[in-house]
Amino acid sequence: MPSGSSDKGAKSAKAIKAASKKKPTKKGGVPGAGAKGRRQIPWLTIGAVVVVIALIGVLAANLYPKYQDRVEAQKFAPSESNQDPSTGIEGVVVKQYPAALHVSATQRVAYDESPPFGGPHDQVWANCMGTVYPDAIRTENAVHGLEHGAVWITYNPDDLSADQVSDLAAKVDGQQYTMMSPYPGLDHAVSLQSWGHQLKLDSPDDPRVDQFISALRLNRFQYPEVGASCSTTPETFDVDNPPPFDPTAPGADAVPMDGAGITPDATETGAGSGLPTDLQIPTGTPNP
Structure with a gap:
């Protein structure tokens, strides 16, 4: 056999042997690494990211409307040029009442409104330092708190769910110069009172709740006793055992x-915004 043929045969044998030592190809005939080299999709990470994004979306959907309500309410803050912003809130009733007319703990007042929002009242005020009362309280004590610049939120316990009461209480709890209590027989779901002002609503979610509070809580132009305290002691008014509501x-x-027959309290007469204590009581007129 010629030497050329022998060399070609030897080379072919070496090529076949070398080919037999090569690593197998991937499925589909694509050369490369085995199963260990395959890229894994991080499904757990992707799922976690999706959950976080969804939670952010839910929080934004719930918090943004509340933020908008707060911004809108701040537009009703009083100023020298707009001393009663509540006149821009639909449904607010405004009346004028004489101040500093005190009754004893055993006396009743023939109030002209229910709930009342001005007029003679008990000489001791209800605690209004962001106090949420679980039970109805004596109106004569509550009205005195209004004279000190507080906003009193009342609600019909038969009209609101526990969650609605809780949401309403969140606007009061810890907020100085506010208080809240149920008011049995109330003709609306919610009623807000400040001295000489009232707003009745059918829903506690109404944005006018925040607007009323912004306009009238500690509005020095609208209540008689500017600078008066809303704090009490157990000896004067026991928050845990307040005088009960009389239906x-x-x-x-x-x-x-x-206040016929009552002498205005000299220590309070002339206090506050300068409202005279001998004002006559006109018929209340709601804003359009």
Whole structure:
């Protein structure tokens, strides 16, 4: 056999042997690494990211409307040029009442409104330092708190769910010069009172709740006793055991709204924004 043929045969044998030592190809005939080299999709990481994004979306959907409500409410803050921003809130009733007319703990007042928002009241005020009362309280004590610049939120316990009461209480709890209590027999779901002002609403979610509070809580132009305290002690007014609400109609001996027979308290007369204590009480007129 010629030497050339022998060399070609030897080379072919070496090529076949070398080829037999090569690593197998991937499925599909693509050369490369085995299963260990395959890229894994990080499904757990992707799932976690999706969950986080969804949570952010839910929080934004819930918090942004509340933020908008706060921004809108701040537009009703009082100023020298706009001393009663509540006149721009639809449904607010404004009346004028004489101040500093005190009754004793056993006397009733023949209030002209329910809940009342001005007129004669108990000489001791209800604690209004962001106090949420679980039970109805005596109206004569609550009205005195209004004279000190507080906003009193009342609600019909038969009209609101526990969650609605909790949401409403969040606007009061810890907020100085506010208080909240149920008011049995209330003709609306919610009613807000400040001295000489009232707003009745059918829903606690109404943005006018925040607007009313912004316009009238500690509005020095609208209540008689600017600088008066809303704090109490257990000896004067026990927050844990306050005088109870009396649902019965005042008797014939109830003190009239003009305070006939009562001498204005000299320590309070002339206090606050300068509102005279001998104002007559006109018919309340709601804003359009």
